[in-house]
Amino acid sequence: MIRALRTAALGMSAQQMNVDVVANNLANVNTTGFKKSAVEFQDLLYDTIKSGNDDAAREMKKPGEIQVGMGNRPIATFRSFTQGNVEETGNSLDLAINGNGFFQVQQTDGTIAYTRDGSFRVNADGELVTGSGLRVYPQLDIPLGAVSVNVSENGVISVLFPNQPEPEEVGQLELASFMNPAGLRAEGGNLYVETQASGRPNFGIPGEDSFGAVVQGYLEKSNVDVVQEMINLIVSQRAYEINSKAVTTADELLSITNNIKR
Numbered sequence: 067m068i069r070a071l072r073t074a075a076l077g078m079s080a081q082q083m084n085v086d087v088v089a090n091n092l093a094n095v096n097t098t099g100f101k102k103s104a105v106e107f108q109d110l111l112y113d114t115i116k117s118g119n120d121d122a123a124r125e126m127k128k129p130g131e132i133q134v135g136m137g138n139r140p141i142a143t144f145r146s147f148t149q150g151n152v153e154e155t156g157n158s159l160d161l162a163i164n165g166n167g168f169f170q171v172q173q174t175d176g177t178i179a180y181t182r183d184g185s186f187r188v189n190a191d192g193e194l195v196t197g198s199g200l201r202v203y204p205q206l207d208i209p210l211g212a213v214s215v216n217v218s219e220n221g222v223i224s225v226l227f228p229n230q231p232e233p234e235e236v237g238q239l240e241l242a243s244f245m246n247p248a249g250l251r252a253e254g255g256n257l258y259v260e261t262q263a264s265g266r267p268n269f270g271i272p273g274e275d276s277f278g279a280v281v282q283g284y285l286e287k288s289n290v291d292v293v294q295e296m297i298n299l300i301v302s303q304r305a306y307e308i309n310s311k312a313v314t315t316a317d318e319l320l321s322i323t324n325n326i327k328r
Contacts, residue, residue, distance in 0.1 A: 074312035076137035081306040083140050088299045091290045099182035099256050100288040103143045110136040147247045150289035158215045159186045162286040165278020167241035170203040171196055178203055180242055182286055183256035198255055206237040219279040221272040241277045242267040
């Protein structure tokens, strides 16, 4: 019965983590460029009570063994980088990536982070920055006096000045991609950083090779499916309840055993 208590407790702990992840997905259903996560579980070691070879001396070959599992444990949170819906905003500095790739931004410590959130703005120095003020990398400047900004599908940024018939090219967006984007570490603020699991970044021009095209005036929304997350939440809740019932049952059986002599 002690084994059942421990196994059920591990199950409750695992489902609690699952609920935490689902809750975070639902909380970010309206977060631009957010990518949903899911917990991956793995069963633990098994206690072999009786081996299939126990009767080998009597030339009896059993087709199976008696094994009792020790529960499960979470081994990873897998982040899905499937494309979210692309919605029009009408803002010329809102950019979405239709396909593979990440925008690059420079953090305050000088390191590079990666994001799918293309809601960019211009700061007081004319630099293209994120909503939190981090500069887009490589650095892109919008000249003073520009009346409009145009971003092509391949990331070429051009501006139009008053009394100027043709736009002037001022910069080029560069995207990054990873062999295993699910291995990126989320830093908050819609930012990811590379890890050994993600591999080194590859750089390229939007719309070329395997990189997605840039869509101006649009933003990629969260890829969270609310209905599916609600189903996952209900399943986790029911699993938690069943595990708690197993704890109660094991405790009652122990009480019966302790009261046999009475």
